[in-house]
Amino acid sequence: MTVSAEDLRHLDRCVELAEAAVDAGDEPFGSVLVGPDGAVLMEDHNRVSAGDGTRHPELAIALWAAANVPPADRAALTVYTSGEHCAMCSAAHAWAGLGRIVFATSTPQLVAWYADLGLPAAPVAALRISEVAPGLPTDGPVDAYAERVRALHARHHTLM
Numbered sequence: 001m002t003v004s005a006e007d008l009r010h011l012d013r014c015v016e017l018a019e020a021a022v023d024a025g026d027e028p029f030g031s032v033l034v035g036p037d038g039a040v041l042m043e044d045h046n047r048v049s050a051g052d053g054t055r056h057p058e059l060a061i062a063l064w065a066a067a068n069v070p071p072a073d074r075a076a077l078t079v080y081t082s083g084e085h086c087a088m089c090s091a092a093h094a095w096a097g098l099g100r101i102v103f104a105t106s107t108p109q110l111v112a113w114y115a116d117l118g119l120p121a122a123p124v125a126a127l128r129i130s131e132v133a134p135g136l137p138t139d140g141p142v143d144a145y146a147e148r149v150r151a152l153h154a155r156h157h158t159l160m
């Protein structure tokens, strides 16, 4: 698929949530779950600052959908996210049976930004969604978000 004006509106919200995460001392990731009619069903941002490194918004969304949406309805739901799902969240998304993912910035971009900032690599291999869940439709990255999201990572890591 291509990225529509409605997709961009949801990605804008994801980046707003990523900004709120940094303001709260968390890492700059925000995500939104959207129904087939365009309704926002759930949104969250990263919440790892208290010491639980699994508190990614994409995992929270997959768990919420698994608990609240009938299995047959999940593939029609889209997850928007400011940064491409990690391997943990790609797996949870796929096991939960959710549908399309649209990401503003990619895992290779994140890896390059961490290297530029002199940060250690993440403890989980930087796999693409397409490697973990090859059947999922995905779109992204959207170049217009790169500088804003890169700056959020820089801000988060200089505030820490």
Ligand SMILES: Nc1ccnc(=O)[nH]1
Binding pocket: 027, 029, 046, 055, 056, 057, 058, 083, 084, 085, 086
């Ligand atoms: N895509 C993501 C990577 C890392 N942390 C997150 O919360 N989300």
